[in-house]
């Protein structure tokens with residue numbers, strides 16, 4: 300186990316995670332003692348447009364994967380249109396490896412509730428929803444309890460803190476479908492329909508929930524709002540890089556000594572994160588990793604010093620995504636890992652469009668064949684050709700994301716595929732598991 304150097308420890312910037320270790324951090328009393336709801340009092344004295352400008356000035360970008368500028372998104376909501384406006388928080392957190400929103404809601408649910416109230420006030424919404432993953436029973440319980448506490452204290456409901464502003468907040472549990480994290484599928488699911496992506500345009504900013512102007516933001520995005528209101532845009536920008544401002548919760552898992560959430564300034568490298576996490580487990584050497592969940596192209600050991608911000612990771616040919624950093628070693632097989640992810644995408648494909656529905660079905664079968672020692676060299680071309688027909692031709696990002704580990708593992712680890720095909724690696728799947736593979 301490595302002990303982090305003081306200069307690496309200094310890279311930890313606990314902002315969203317700063318209360319997580321306080322006893323009873325999820326209770327409103329503790330939250331109020333630790334700056335809680337101070338940002339709301341300040342925000343309610345400001346003009347909503349000034350709050351939108353503040354978020355624009357801070358450079359905050361969405362924490363849900365795509366990194367869209369949050370202030371810009373809020374600014375798209377038409378004003379004076381006479382329609383109800385909605386804020387919908389995306390708390391679905393289904394991306395494999397991602398574990399930042401659920402711990403936030405479990406340990407510090409009021410941070411999200413306070414962010415919801417400020418963001419709703421800024422976009423002039425009087426109703427907000429938090430759409431939480433159905434399996435996340437514990438987090439949902441904490442969140443519902445926090446919402447009740449906030450109502451009891453007058454932070455939610457009618458005439459909030461005597462300002463005349465009204466807001467109702469509903470916590471809605473989904474049914475555990477990855478596609479319901481895609482923002483338009485989420486809106487369909489929230490409306491009571493089967494969760495499938497909608498055609499865009501029109502965009503949620505004008506035709507979102509119940510065909511009304513809607514902002515959909517990730518949990519981490521909304522929980523970033525109170526600290527920005529309290530600390531100011533310049534303070535927020537003092538962390539991170541020029542185009543990727545602020546701190547970010549990196550969730551580290553896999554072959555490391557101390558898996559968990561590490562909140563650091565954006566632009567930290569995997570080398571530094573590994574140092575914070577105690578290094579690789581004894582006997583393991585880094586071989587491949589995901590910078591932002593399984594929908595982002597794999598990176599290899601040569602990318603240890605890539606800055607983990609939106610631009611740095613894109614420059615290395617991948618995507619920052621959800622900053623779910625999954626670490627694999629020389630004892631893990633990139634072909635098998637990719638197969639397991641593909642099984643997930645195949646299972647979670649909503650079936651609306653042909654490239655994703657059929658492409659993932661067939662790729663799973665090709666992988667089973669390769670892993671059972673019955674693959675051919677042509678299979679590798681078939682995989683690349685299938686990815687070519689899924690990427691950019693699917694109806695939503697699920698299809699695109701499914702191709703990431705296939706193309707990147709073939710780029711960096713083609714020899715591993717050849718070793719199965721040419722008989723140098725023992726088959727990992729039996730003939731029995733091959734059923735339906737041909």
Ligand SMILES: Cc1cc2nc3c(=O)[nH]c(=O)nc-3n(C[C@H](O)[C@H](O)[C@H](O)COP(=O)(O)O)c2cc1C
Pocket residue numbers: 360361362363364365366367389390391392393394477478479480481482483515516517518520521695696697
């Ligand atoms: C298949 C799929 C699953 C997604 N799952 C999530 C999710 O669980 N949580 C999330 O915040 N965003 C998820 N997204 C991204 C959302 O569509 C959307 O970009 C995000 O909620 C916007 O919030 P932000 O601007 O605050 O990042 C997903 C996208 C796709 C294509």
Ligand code: SF4
Pocket residue numbers: 478496647648649650651652653655656693694695696697698699
């Ligand atoms: S890409 Fe996949 S999940 Fe998205 S709409 Fe098409 S079938 Fe559904």
